[in-house]
Amino acid sequence: MTKEHLDKSFKLISELLQESTFTESSLDTTKTRILQENDELFTNPRYLLSEIVHKFAFKNNPMGNYIRGSQETIPLITRSEIAEFVNDNYTSNNLIISASGNIDHNNIVDLAEKYLWRLPGHEKDQKITPPAFNSVSVMQEAEEKNTFIAFAYPAASYSHPNLTNFNVLQHLLSMGNIPSRKEDNFFQAAMDIRGLVSHDSYLATYQNCGLLIQLIECTSDSAPFVGGAVLRSMGHFGKNVSDSEISRAKSLFFNDLLRNDSLSHVSQTNANQLKNFSRKVPNSEFGSTALDLTASTLVTNISEWVNTIYPVIAVYGNIPNEDLIEKFYQHSE
The missing domain is CATH 3.30.830.10 (Metalloenzyme, LuxS/M16 peptidase-like)
Structure with missing residues (x-):
């Protein structure tokens, strides 16, 4: 205005x-x-x-x-x-x-x-208990040409010390869509399978919980292999991620911090920070937490979130067989 x-x-x-x-x-x-x-x-x-x-x-x-x-x-x-x-x-x-x-x-x-000034000043106690993460698999058949798969892992909340690690990990996963040498990108190498149509990843963070979500579209005949590749890459990413990959992912994270957002987005970000930190947090403070991040420290900080927990898996669209999710795990070994 x-x-x-x-x-x-x-x-x-x-x-x-x-x-x-x-x-x-x-x-x-x-x-x-x-x-x-x-x-x-x-x-x-x-x-x-x-x-x-x-x-x-x-x-x-x-x-x-x-x-x-x-x-x-x-x-x-x-x-x-x-x-x-x-x-x-x-x-x-x-x-x-x-x-x-x-x-x-x-x-x-x-x-x-x-x-x-006339807004009421009372405050009703409506604290929400932080949700426990549930590992569930669900499939829903629909009239679609392809198969759509979502993998969700627990992630840090908006104010959790590990949030920067998850931001870098999310960019690391997104690098699967960036042309590079396959041996330099663990996710791209894992997903080098015919039939993959698209892959998106994003981080959903809230006041007391979060989710790291990957959305996959693939042909139905390739679904068992694509699903298995995702599980394999997430289960063993600590063995495959290099410091050069981490450096590129950190650069993407820094670019996000430096981009010129709309004024409405800036206002919303400031409000979230005031609610969660009781102050405006400068981008330099967020960025500084990622400066010394290496592949080994990322693995140490993230492993308990993604290596030891089964994700939520949701499948929608063209489902080739009833035991599709079981086949994901078979092809992840």
Whole structure:
């Protein structure tokens, strides 16, 4: 927004937080729209697999709930539940205001006091027990040409000391998509199998847990070998990773820290840091934790997370046989 619209924006946010009526008609309209959007999203194999691995990895914990709700739960939401949720959570105790760009700090403070002073100050105890990681395998047949596979391993939380190690590991896995000599890249060497269509990896970090997720698309006939290659590379990566690979992965991590993000992303990052660290953490501080990272230290810090724990495995689409996941493990040896 432009600076001259800042006052109006604070006023609008204030009205949304404190004066929303949540009429039955608006609630029905919103639920209908979300259901329609979910119908489309849940036909996207990559999105669906990401939701599935969260559901099973964090089973019996709120972190395992679908973030957008399910087609079964959304129609059951009532106006009173929405109002109660807002009353319990949208309080001054839970409020973090983060702004970036052409701003004046004192002006932001004045506007917050002007428009948000009526927010209730109570704080309901809603601490979520950190979820235990569950190793589960699940398959879902669908009319797809190819096979989609997700592997999820437990990972560090947003404020865990090992987070930098996982950031470097995630970039190390992503290097499988970067042309290089096969012998220099353990994942690319492991995945040098005909039939691999795509491979993505990403790190999902939260306040008290995290997941390292790999998403694979491959032809159905190659699925047993591709799945086995992933398990083999993760189970033995400590024997195959070189310091030169770690250096390239660290460079990718440093580039991420230095990139110019949008102002909205900067504000969101700052808010997360204030919530988890009670301060703004400079990128140099995150980067310094990776400077001395070597292959041996990465293996030492990560091994207990990925070498000794069976991952969540979710398969979707064209499933060639009922014992496909068992074949993954057979081909991982």
